[in-house]
Amino acid sequence: MRFTTLDQWLDWQTSLHPREIELGLDRCRTVAQRLNLLPPPYFIITIAGTNGKGSSTVLLDTILSAAGYRVGRYTSPHLLRYHERICIAGQEVTDEQLCHAFNAIETVRDNISLTFFEFSTLAAMLIFKTSQIELALLEVGLGGRLDAVNIFDADVALVTTIDIDHVDWLGPDRESIALEKAGILRPYHPAVCSDIHPPQSLINYAHQLPTALYCLGQHFTYQQLDNTRWSWQYHSVIPDQPDNCFSYSQLPLPRLVGDFQLQNAAGVLMVLKLIKGSFACSLPVIQQGLVQAYLPGRFQILAGEIRRILDVAHNPLGAQVLNQLLYQQPNYGQTHAVVGMLKDKDIASVFKIMRNVIDHWHVAPLNTPRSATVPQLLDYLLALDITSVRHYPSITIAYHQALMMAQPGDRIVVFGSFYSVAEVLRLEKE
Known part of the structure; x- marks a missing residue:
């Protein structure tokens, strides 16, 4: 062998x-x-x-x-x-x-x-x-x-x-x-x-x-x-x-x-x-x-003082569904997004669909050569006049920083790729 x-x-x-x-x-x-x-x-x-x-x-x-x-x-x-x-x-x-x-x-x-x-x-x-x-x-x-x-x-x-x-x-x-x-x-x-x-x-x-x-x-x-x-x-x-x-x-x-x-x-x-x-x-x-029937990473909710929602949405249709689900869920605080995406995805459309439900964006590259870079992600957000944006060298750091910024009653949404959701799931299991 x-x-x-x-x-x-x-x-x-x-x-x-x-x-x-x-x-x-x-x-x-x-x-x-x-x-x-x-x-x-x-x-x-x-x-x-x-x-x-x-x-x-x-x-x-x-x-x-x-x-x-x-x-x-x-x-x-x-x-x-x-x-x-x-x-x-x-x-x-x-x-x-x-x-x-x-x-x-x-x-x-x-x-x-x-x-x-x-x-x-x-x-x-x-x-x-x-x-x-x-x-x-x-x-x-x-x-x-x-x-x-x-x-x-x-x-x-x-x-x-x-x-x-x-x-x-x-x-x-x-x-x-x-x-x-x-x-x-x-x-x-x-x-x-x-x-x-x-x-x-x-x-x-x-x-x-x-x-x-x-x-x-x-x-x-x-x-x-x-x-x-x-x-x-x-x-x-x-x-x-x-x-x-x-x-x-x-x-x-x-x-x-x-x-x-x-x-x-x-x-x-x-x-x-x-x-x-x-x-x-x-x-x-x-x-x-x-x-x-259950499938992790599909609007998966991790309960707590700060709710975390994990979703592998990575294309416009997936983003529309995620947007609708976020609107349907009661939320009395602010919404933080932790996002990384592959460079061959329709990033502009996904961000445009999600911008009205996200208050603060935390972007980072994915752990794959196919990832969009931080400058690319920032360019897409800037084109949509989204200003509450922070960037980090990894999804792990972005997620930790979002947790530190979030207040009780806020929620964190991790989306954009299987890679981003997988990285956060590993952190939560540690």
């Missing part, structure tokens, strides 16, 4: 490939074939989208696991531990499983260069194969069409909300971005879109494949009934289809915070409707899963 510890493997993978992101399927597919990973011996649900991928994946995992199915879940990025990326039956994989999988990949890859994400994708699928799972949930890392996850054919595809992000890789508008995400669809295998306004490019792509695409607002709908309950309805476009109308009328609101989580949950219920012949989930199981 080349390395004996997980940290050694991960450090080596980081340095192995010249680019952190390299979209394309040929290299990863060749190694997967050498590992005999194609085709997988289990059912696959692939999840793509700009926002809502992680929430939708954890909802599916929690519900299907509660129903007694052995589920493998692959997500990215992680917050605190690499192991978070690969879970089986609700449990993170071990160092031993990961090192064994990495060694198997290294043994067969020969001179094929793999990115960090491609290593993790192949490791996940190899561990899934040896763990006798019944169903895999695969969250796309970036885009869809050329993402490493897409070498594995989806039996059902779920596309969540689509917004502007990763424009250098995916395109400048929703239509071009949606077309990249549509790449996870497969002919004659159903797909679901939980975006309220599905882009026409996605609809056209599904029609051309062909495959049945079930869209929120057309084939299924939801309604919040009160502060604790919501309902979900399915309406077939084929009148004589069996079970052409179906509904749940007494569903508990998801534990995941925010009105938009109903949109994610509605898409999840449509997926469950499509697979119920093989993976039936009763109403009590669905209700249980909705109230149990």
Whole structure:
């Protein structure tokens, strides 16, 4: 074995490939074939989208696991531990499983260069194969069409909300971005879109494949009934289809915070409707899963004299949701923001959306070469005439200084990236 510890493997993978992101399927597919990973011996649900991928994946995992199915879940990025990326039956994989999988990949890859994400994708699928799972949930890392996850054919595809992000890789508008995400669809295998306004490019792509695409607002709908309950309805476009109308009328609101989580949950219920012949989930199981599903870093509140709110919002749509949630939460003091962002994000739009709910800004670089610099962050804030700004050499220092400045009744919001939230979570766990 080349390395004996997980940290050694991960450090080596980081340095192995010249680019952190390299979209394309040929290299990863060749190694997967050498590992005999194609085709997988289990059912696959692939999840793509700009926002809502992680929430939708954890909802599916929690519900299907509660129903007694052995589920493998692959997500990215992680917050605190690499192991978070690969879970089986609700449990993170071990160092031993990961090192064994990495060694198997290294043994067969020969001179094929793999990115960090491609290593993790192949490791996940190899561990899934040896763990006798019944169903895999695969969250796309970036885009869809050329993402490493897409070498594995989806039996059902779920596309969540689509917004502007990763424009250098995916395109400048929703239509071009949606077309990249549509790449996870497969002919004659159903797909679901939980975006309220599905882009026409996605609809056209599904029609051309062909495959049945079930869209929120057309084939299924939801309604919040009160502060604790919501309902979900399915309406077939084929009148004589069996079970052409179906509904749940007494569903508990998801534990995941925010009105938009109903949109994610509605898409999840449509997926469950499509697979119920093989993976039936009763109403009590669905209700249980909705109230149990949890994902750290999504409007995660750390209670105390000074409330701290951690959210991985890093694009305009995520910022809009965070802005709305902050307005809905009562606050009698001032709001401090601790922010770092990747340089390829739409920083100007995110700051513009958030400026009306932030009183004091504490900015710092992230612990990655992809981070926006402090001068870049300050330029964006200055362009918006935001003056109550302090800058620091790290998120850790920014967070400590915000805590020192904040008064009882104030709140601190950490957002802008998985990196910023992860750094603060580590501090809070120390």
